[in-house]
Amino acid sequence: MIVRRTFLGLAAAACILTGAAAAQEWPSKPITLVVPFAPGGATDVSARILADQLSKELGQSVVVENRTGAAGNIGVAYGAAAAPDGYTLLYATMGTMTTNPHLYETDFDVMEDLVPISKTFEVDHVLVVRPSLGVDTLEELIALAKEKPEELSYGSAGIGSSVQMFAVMLEMMADIEMRQVPYKGSAEARVAVVSGEVDMVMDSPPSALPHIESGELVAIAVTNSRRNRTLPDVPTMQEAGLEGYEAAAWGALMAPAGTPDEVIQKVSEATQAALANEEVINRYHDSGLDPVSSSPEELRDLIIADTKRWGEIVEAAGIRVE
Amino acid sequence: MEILAGLGIGFNAVFSFENLLYCLVGAILGTAIGVLPGIGATATIALLLPITFALDPLPALIMLAGIYYGSQYGGSTTAILVRIPGEGSSVVTAIDGYKMAQKGRAGPALATAALGSLFAGTVATFLIALFALPLSHLALRFGAAEYFALIVLGLVASSTLAHGPVLKSLAMIIVGIMLSMVGTDLYTGSHRLTFGYMALADGISFVVISVGLFGIGEIIRNLENTTQQDLTTTRVKGLFPTLRDFRLMTPSILRGTAIGSFLGLLPGAGATLSSFASYSAEKRFAKGPVKVGDGAIEGVAGPESANNAAAQTSFIPMLTLGLPANPVMALMIGALIIQGIRPGPTVISSNPELFWGLVASMWIGNIFLVILNLPLIGLWVRLLLIPYRYLFPAIIAFCMVGVYAVSLSTVEVVLVSFFGLMGYALMRLRFEPAPLLMGFVLGPLLEEQFRRALIISRGDPLIFIERPISAGLLGCSLLALVLMALPGLRKKRNVVFQEPESI
Incomplete structure (x- = not known):
């Protein structure tokens, strides 16, 4: 009984503390990184490399959880609906953030339900x-x-x-x-x-x-505005004569809307540090990705710009799903 | 001689204490995962990917290869013992294997599966060593039209899978195809038959259907006749195949190996088709006293050899074209890429140690599996001695936990229960679930390739007969159908069915 009472007391204390002190103490337990794609793919691999390094930067383990299905929409919806306490983060991609909303009826609104943390990678085609x-x-x-x-x-x-x-x-x-x-x-x-x-x-x-x-x-x-590291002899679209063509897919860390600003700032800094790590850079390169970090604001601007751009293209090309 | 030199490089690379250890660990892990109903390759991948980061490419691949074969073999174990096929390739093993187990011959069935797999694996290893380069281009000759025709032929041939009337098994195939249509349309992205459930957006998973239809359905049926259930499992007649068994299984293993080695080269459909194709072949050619379908050893030996041979040869398109045949192989490509090695036409010459090491490790993995599993057979068989009233709740619990653990979705658990009831109803009505599963596995491929071929030909259906391979395969299918429809000509069917396998 005593054990139980102590436990209840602790639990109550913990509840009171969560609001005020949580942000300072964060992270005090393992963090879940939701990946909306299957294990083994490029997105998943890059998420795991990052999670590994983030664990070291934050001093808490960051565990990848694959919530797959419906072109990534299931995982994003899950991440968007998670408690905004900083213990659930989302590993999103250009497709899930900026094209899916034009194509599918989704259970989430990128701008309202999620907040940006940092860009994580870029990949040319x-x-x-x-x-x-x-x-x-x-x-x-x-x-x-x-x-x-x-x-x-x-x-x-x-x-x-x-x-x-x-x-x-x-x-x-x-x-x-x-x-x-x-x-x-x-x-x-x-x-x-x-x-x-x-x-x-x-x-x-x-x-x-x-x-x-x-x-x-x-x-x-x-497709990108600069030449690719692995194909130095291949011109960019612009060099080849297609004025204004510039496209690269990307990955990014997001958090459920309402996550404390201090937490966002901490993760963003840790991500920038992680992506500057020599070993992480090499592993990203081996996986065919360029590690690129950003501030939360830069990521927000990118999402807004790409959402607008792909929206126009989806509409003009008449791509219809439902 | 160059080939032997290649294999030499491979064995040299593999024979270190560390590599052999990883191989053993992989085989053990794979077997464990395979025998736990409901837990498939995907769960394993999630667990093990971080480990492979820390390893060199060769040990990482060796371990993954071990897991791959281990899980395949483990899947056959559950198919034989409790009639739950872990993967598409062990669906047909569940037919005769389980019947053998009911007759008290689970031991020989398990041993046959292991030995057949080892033999097929050995042959396929040498095939890869001899012909990897020329064979890598075979997959390139198979476009959408050819795959479509191959699958049509497979489906037609598989209407012989069941015991009963052809019409009933055709009906089951069609139900299977219809179930496979649930999910996202590849070509338009729209959701079909999902009734607004996001959990159904990627379709119904194979594990859900096979666990429900086969496993749970069988349990319900067993519970119906309470007096017999313990009797059927207690009579254990011998653990290992007899001399007569060996005589019966040898031709089946040879046929299975040939079919599997060829079909494994076609990453689009080959691995799945191989065990079905081999089973159809056994139905026709097996000469043993027990009819295939009633618990014949040939019905286990053929398909098990075929799926293992296919598993082995499917490494050729994986390494030279980067086309994985299943999630575990996709992970292997991932492991290669992390190590900076890209699958491609030059992978054999640019990374000979890796290529040959992998070939050698697959073979060693097979041997480990046999060493590991032969002693385990006694244990598995004793598992069947557990009174059914204790065994079945455990099976159900494992199934449900496994299904939930993989998908984290309660919808799937509900679906397993639904398919369990459906499986029971079908058995009572004397419909067999194997053709349904075949339709379910091949249906999406059929639709995908058909529509793709028509997109490529801009809607012109002549593409299917203008391309020679496709025309030949469709011709065989048509002939098979005609012969099936004319009972007077039935005796000649054997002659016809030799054709498609020799293409």
Whole structure:
């Protein structure tokens, strides 16, 4: 009985303390990092690398929990609905934050239910085509696509994936029309280009690299505004003549709205420190990602800008889901 | 000689105390995970990914390969003992394996599964060593139209899976396909038949259906006849296969190995199809006194060899094209990438130690499994001696906890119960669940490839007959259907069914 009473007393004391002192003492117990994608994928791997380092920076273990399904919407909804005490954080991506809201009916509102902490990574894509298409430059590709409207095809990794969105953006900015052929992931889509089943795909540079080197794929341009580390000879879209094309997918840390500002600030600083760690940088590079941190404000601006941009593209391209 | 040199590099790399230890740990972990109903590969992945970070690429891959084979073998163990297939590939093992267990021959069934797998694994290892490079291009010849045709052929052939009338098994296949349509449409992203439940957005999981239909359904049926249940499990006749068993299983293992080795090269559908295809083959060619479907050893030997051979050869498209056949292999690619190694056409020449080390480790993993599992057979069989009234609540609890642990979703637990009742009703009405599961596994592939082929051809259905491989496979399917529909010609069916396997 005494044990029980003591426990109850402690519990009551803990309740009173939570409001006031929690933010200073945070973190006093393990933190859950919700990842809305399956274990083993690039997003999950990068989240685990970060969680590992954050554990060291914060002095508390950060545990990854995969809440998968519905293009990431299940995990994001779960993270958004969690208690805003700093013990549940969300590992979000460009797709879940800025394209899904245009495509699906979601149980969350990014701006209202979540607060930004820090950007975590950026990933460029590279436009690769099958060699038998007979084009080597973006200019030639666009000319061919204009000559044969709706005949060229691009592989996508599903509706709303960056692989699709970046290609749609190309269609719009170059004023061409192509056909989308969806696959169950970028690996399948890449192999379809290698086998000649589709004409092109927006692929991740390190994955495409072995096939570019062996001549099975021809690299046309990278999507970001600067050249990619693994493909220094491949021009950017802008260098290749497509003015204004700049796109990179990203990952970010978010927290449920209402999380104390002190906590957000602490995590943001810890994340910036973690992403500056030599070993973390190397591991991110090995996974094909560029570690990039940001302040909460910068991340907020990025989300607003990308949400607007993809919204316009989704609408103009007439991508409809439900 | 170059090949043997390659294997030499591999064995050299693998034979260190550390690597062998990881292999053993992987095999043990995999077996443990495989025999716990409801816990599949995905849960393992989440648990083990952080460990692989800290390891060198080779030990990491060795351990993952061990887990992979271990879980496959463990899945067969539950299929045989309690009729719960852990993965698509052990669905058919549950048919004859469980019947053997009911007749008191669980021991020989388990031993057959282990030995057949080892043999198939050995053959497939040498196949990879000999032909990895030329075979890596086979997958590239299979586009959407070809995969569609292959799956059609698989479905047609599988209508022979069940005992009863063809019409009943066709009906089951179609119910399975319909269940597989629940979830997100790959091509439009819209949710189908989810009734507003987010938990259904990714469809119904295989584990949920197999645990419900097979496991829970069987338990309900067993509880119905209270007088017999203990009798069926107590008569244990021998733990190991007899000489006669070996004579019966040898041709089946050979057939299974051939079918599996070929189908494993096709990452889109191969691994799943292999055990079904092998089972269909056994139905036709097995010559033993016990009919396949009634607890014949051939019905265990063939499919188990096939799925293991396929598991092995599916490493070829994984390493050379980066196409994983299942979640564990996706994790292996992840482990490779973390170590800075990208799957691709040059992976064999640029990382020979890794490639050959992995090939060698797969084989060693198989041996470990046999060493590990043969002594365990006695233990497993004794498990069946536990009175059913104690055993069944434990099975149900494990199933429910397992399903919930993987998905963290209560909807799935409710679904397991629903499919349990459905499984019982189907058994009472003499519908067999195996064709349903086959439809469920292959249905999404069928739809996906069909629609993709039509997108590529811009809606022109001629794509299926203009491409030779696709036309050939569809022709075989049509012929098979015609022959099935004409009872007078039934005796000649065997001749027809030799064709598709030799393509």
